[in-house]
Amino acid sequence: MAEIRHFLKSDKLTFAFRLLLGVMILAAVVPKLIDIEKYSVFLVYSYRVFPIYPINIARFLGIVAPYLELLIALGLIFGVLTRLSAIGWGIMSIVYFSIKIHLIFIQQRIVPCGCFPGIFPDILVTQSIWIDVVNILLCAQIIWANRERKFLSFWILLPEKWRRTKIRYVW
DSSP: HHHHHHTTTTTOOOOHHHHHHHHHHHHHHHHHHHHHIIIIIIIHHHTTOOOOSSSSSHHHHHHHHHHHHHHHHHHHTTTTTTTHHHHHHHHHHHHHHHHHHHIIIOOOOOOOSSBBTTTBOOOOOOHHHHHHHHHHHHHHHHHHHOOOTTTTTTGGGHHHHHSSGGGGGGG
């Protein structure tokens, strides 16, 4: 049991999960950034979950979400604030999961997910809900892995004085 716990918290497994999650998010976000109106804003409107009046929250989320996703992906890939990036992506995955559950069971609609517009343009929310579950599991491992992130991370470039501060909780 101790070996399994040690393996699950190892830096190499965390690096593999960081890279897998970061590349997956990057593959999903690049097409959205090319045409935000088509692949992000319109999609958020089609969900009919966020209000449009008196403040257009749907449009705001459709514009902001791809940039947040890009920052999270780059943080995971390059090992910068990895724990914070994993927490951010975990929260976003839970929100996406909740929206999909709302669409399927409350609104009783099956709509395109829009998760990977360049790779899987026709994936539906019912099919993509499992992606969110996997994302949450990967994020959980990254969040609860070892405190010292030495394997291929910018953590080792930080001064020792900084590494002893509370930044270790989000890095």
